[in-house]
Amino acid sequence: MSARVESLPVAQQKPETPLRRLASEFFASRVAAAAFFSFCFIVFLALFAPWLAPQNPYDLASVTVMDARLAPGERGSAGFVMWLGADGAGRDMWSAILYGLRISLGVGVASGIIALAVGTAIGLAAAYRGGWIDALIMRIVDLQLSFPAILVALILVAILGRGADKVMIALILVQWAYYARTVRGSALVERRKEYIEAAQCLALPGSRIVFRHLLPNCLAPMIVVGTLQTAHAISLEATLSFLGVGLPLTEPSLGLLIANGFEYMLSGKYWISFYPGLALLATIMSINLVGDRLRDVLNPRLER
């Protein structure tokens, strides 16, 4: 519907790096801008949790069961107001959420990054080598992707057992396939282009061609998949923790907090599950909005 302006009078042109153009297009959407800054805020909260939280909810000395199930806005025995109430053991919800954010974000992002690295490496290898390696890898990817992520996660957790490291491994194993397929797809397209042929004629080593020439051109879809997958990973980890098969009690993510509040739902003490859920929703939604906008901005074919 709207064509891009073909040429500006020379005097008005600023030297535009691709990054700057990307940023200006991205922030043209107010919603996306709001989402991006919300996410930065959430990251900030998570990083500085120990300083921002009035209490460390996992330091047994600072928590007392006298404060149990205090309603939001009441004052706890340590003297500060618990704006979001207290849970069944007397922990301040705000503090618990801040610490929980650390874990949820940390696990989600870490597993995402590792899965990205692994999936990208495999996808690139498949695309570049071609032949039976490509076919084999793609069969495996297709097989895994034909099953829902939750099922794959549950299978892995059932096989690997409990523990934070096992959960990380499970999350990575769930996600790598999406990256592999995306990267391979765009790498295959790029591979046919002439600059790769030129690089091959120059007898550049394979690894150099892959990393210096092929990879940068596959970045766009990777970024989009990366953001959306990270949101998915955070959601998946929360789900697993809620079900009781995720992170152990010593690493309480937001999912566990919500699970803890389950039993108090029927007696009307909504805040124990409600607020952690809001925090989780805000995190996931801001990432999804950013990813959505990135996809629209990075896809040249889409015309609004």
Add this chain to the structure above:
Amino acid sequence: MSSIPVLSASTLEVEDLKTHFFTRAGVVRAVDGVSFSVGPGEVLGLVGESGCGKTVTGFSILGLVDPPGHIVGGRVLLEGRNLLRLKEEELRRIRGARVAMIFQDPIMTLNPVLRIDTQMVEAVRAHQDVGADKALALAREALERVGIPSPAERLRAYPHQFSGGMRQRVAIAIAMLNRPRLIIADEPTTALDVTIQAQILHEAQKLCRESGTALIWITHDLSVVAGLADRICVMYAGRIVESGTVDEVLDRPLHPYTQGLIGSVPSRNRRGAPLAQIPGMMPRLTELPPGCAFRARCVRAAQECMQMPELRNRQGRWVRCHYPL
């Protein structure tokens, strides 16, 4: 307003039609003051290069211009009624019934997941109050008239099971179903082989003569209109630059552009000699120069051509040029 004499019994009169597209890159004046008329049983050839606005003209007549395009001026009189003033529902009743359109490539205009009979029956039943079997019978007759063998079987087929020429015949059949007064054919033979093209042209001409339907044949190919049309309008950059009977325009062109078009048809050139071309390219419709749009490519251009020439009557025909041939 109208600068072309109105034939008193004309089926369609287009007066000073203007259709502009309002894009981020600027206003595209796709159709900028186009006037012509067609009479019953007459074939009018609307000729021009790609991008000159001829397809948009066709859509404008039917009110099928989608945003960011809007018809911003002029009148389109179908047997005296101004189509541009009609409400959408009234216009819908005219489309497919009094005015039918044939598009360029029927593989894209026939819905691939619906059978031919479905697509023909719905065209009938949208305008005539008949039962499904009567509509089916009409469809079968229509296919016979356009020369499709074993029509009853073919009705139950899907578009992709036809060849290109057959599909276009189906499109013609659909256009004729409700006995329209006017058919607008937008490059219907461009995607076909030359031999099929000749057959289709012949069919279309025959049908129009027999039923008195007016036909506007939009094309970029002069050789097509040469044998088919009664009159020709030559379009350039959104305007008509020359019009007249087909013999007049093709044998004694008045506008330099028309002459250039005729000269660049391969059959007209001497064997072995380099093909005559019109130098340069048609300007983009967002960057029209002031004055005559053809100025930059015209060997006869002079100072006066900085002024947009009006359509002038020369020897009974119309031409938009300060220095016609």
Add this chain to the structure above:
Amino acid sequence: MVFVIRRVLQSVIVVLVMSLVVFVGVHLVGDPVHILINDDMTKEEVERFVRKLGLDRPMHEQYLHFLANAARGDLGNSFVHNEPALKLIVERMPATLELAFAAFLLAIVVGIPLGMYAGLKPESPGSRAIMAGSILGFSLPTFWVGLMLIMVFAVMLGWLPSTGRGEFGTWDGLRHLALPALNLALFKMALVTRLARAGTREAALQDYVKFARAKGLSPSRVVLVHVLKNILVPVVTVLGLELGGLIAFSVVTETVFAWPGMGKLLIDSIQRLDRPVIVAYLVITVLMFVVINLVVDLLYAALDPRVRLREMKA
């Protein structure tokens, strides 16, 4: 016909491959003896058990043994319930299927019209609201929404029961089904809406839509016949595959609403280390997926005549 046979054969191969994966997974990652026995058996019982199950035999013999047993329906006994694991799973299947299908229907009935509207009028405020809602829909964590639904509709308003499953087909059954089905459907509804919108936008720009309008067809016919039929094909394909996802994801909803389905049994089994039940669940689920994929492929061919032509030529 050839097409059908080919697809069936492919599905059988996938089932076999998955059975191999499950088998290898169970055997490679842990000591199969420990995985399949009860933790508090004596040493002699363990040895007897091992010999009985043939766990001291070479791998390929064990695999064939496993397949033979599976074909007969014998996947071991549950530790916790002391009944055949397969029977336990199959007993709970109807509940899960009821929930999954209800959510599936809900997602289609709500998602497709909303998506089509958003696709036909992309700039309208309604359309923007729908798209915003769809992002919310797939960002919301399902289990949390379930809790909130219970809070609002069961605890605060008291309109609907909070947990459990009613009698199938009765009004009471429907009342019990409402919240869990809505909960499970939410995520898919959002996806279907986005899919339908994208498809409708693309279809609306196609020449055949313009041609249909040029024929003077009524706008409702253009949308409901020409556009809908064209978007049904991709939407149905994705939806069909998503049905499997619904069945798997019902694990969460069943836990929140105490819905007596397979998923809840799986979670309980994972927590109680009741491995035969876990294996039985996996086997059944994999089978279901493969069947669903097969049906979807065949449906796709039935709906889009061009696919049949392509397959016949291939």
